[in-house]
Amino acid sequence: MPLARALTDIRSPLAPRFARWATAVAVSLAVLAPRPVPALAADLEAGRRKAVACAACHGLDGNSTNPTVPSIAGQVGIYLHWQLLLYRDKRRVDPQMAPIAAALSESDMADLAAFFAAQRPAPPAAGPPDPARAETGQRLAATYHCDDCHGRDFAGREYAPRLRGLSREYLVAQMRGFKARTRGDLDGAMTQAAQPVADADIEPLADYIGSIK
Ligand code: HEC
Ligand code: HEC
Structure with a gap:
């Protein structure tokens, strides 16, 4: 299609x-x-070849072992595609991703998004979180209706990204960025969703979401 x-x-x-x-x-x-x-x-095999350029940071199959680099294996394909567009257009700012996205053509982006979306996500590297904090996080996620958009078990839904499998560090950094309006997004939906979230709630939310198996 x-x-x-x-x-x-x-x-x-x-x-x-x-x-x-x-x-x-x-x-x-x-x-x-x-x-x-x-x-x-999108050409999955071409994506596999092009993905060699991403391996040093994201891992060969998109499962990152560096907590500051997001895992992109099994991520929603459309989401991956437009993040590359956002980096290219400087609407999402990151010194490492900017030059990489700027060098990609539209079909490179489509191939890479299709390849990483098709990879199997590894279970989160983080050990089990503090049970009390994770319980608080679970309650907060329900209060803020995070899974209305991100889907059951945070596996991604339509164009909202999969959050399961992302590191706690990365989740915290992105949430702070959305709240401060420094993390660009496509249509403002997530920037808006982050505004009512109290600063003190961000870490327990990340503890919970980052530990879902
Ligand atoms: C030098 C390290 C590095 C390389 C090489 C690299 N990335 Fe990244 N990538 C990052 C970092 C760091 C982030 C998180 C940046 C941020 O906070 O916005 C990121 C974020 C992303 C995101 C956003 C993921 C999300 O969950 O929002 C996508 C998509 C992505 N990279 C794709 C790629 C692709 C495709 C390649 C290869 C063509 C690539 N990256 C190469 C470091 C790298
Ligand atoms: C109204 C729908 C909606 C709600 C509610 C929502 N999100 Fe999101 N979220 C999105 C969308 C859409 C994106 C993609 C943003 C973009 O365009 O880059 C996103 C992105 C994210 C990201 C970035 C993921 C990545 O790979 O970089 C995190 C983290 C996140 N949301 C956490 C949350 C948490 C925690 C909650 C509850 C407090 C929440 N979201 C509630 C729609 C929503």
Whole structure:
């Protein structure tokens, strides 16, 4: 299925915003291209070859062992694709990812997203968290309705990313970034969701989410 169709076919409460984004991407591709763009057909095998450039930090199959580098194995494919676009367009700022994303073509991004999305995520490297903190985190996740968007067991849902398997350090850093509005996102949904979260709640949330098997 062509990427733009796959994107607009999604039906959910999040879908109207997403459809607008997908249309914007399709329009910008059409405007920038000198001639009509063929539908982006992701090539998994090409993705596997291109992913060698990512291995030093993300691991060969996208399972990172460095807590400051997110695991991208089994991540929602569309999410991966647009994070690369956000880094390229400097809407998500990171000194390591910026030059990497800037060097990728649209089809590189599609191939890489398809490859990493298809990899099997490893269980979280972190040991079991402090039980009391994890229990508090579980209660907070319900209070803030985090899984409404991120899906059951935080496995990802539609275009919201999988959170299960991300390190506590990375989860904390991203949550602080969304709250401070320094972590760019696609449509503001997550920036908005982070605003009511109390600073003191971020670590227990990460403890809980980071320890889900
Ligand atoms: C030099 C180390 C390094 C290399 C090489 C690297 N990355 Fe990253 N990547 C990072 C770091 C660090 C982050 C987290 C940055 C942040 O906080 O925004 C990241 C974040 C990402 C994200 C966002 C994940 C998420 O959960 O939001 C994607 C997607 C990604 N990288 C893809 C790639 C791809 C594809 C390649 C190879 C073409 C690659 N990276 C190569 C270090 C690297
Ligand atoms: C309204 C839907 C919604 C709700 C509610 C929501 N999120 Fe999100 N979240 C998203 C979306 C969409 C993204 C992707 C943001 C982007 O475009 O980069 C995201 C991204 C994230 C990320 C970044 C993951 C990565 O790989 O970098 C973290 C961490 C996160 N959310 C945690 C939470 C937590 C914790 C809660 C509850 C306090 C929560 N979210 C509630 C929609 C939501």
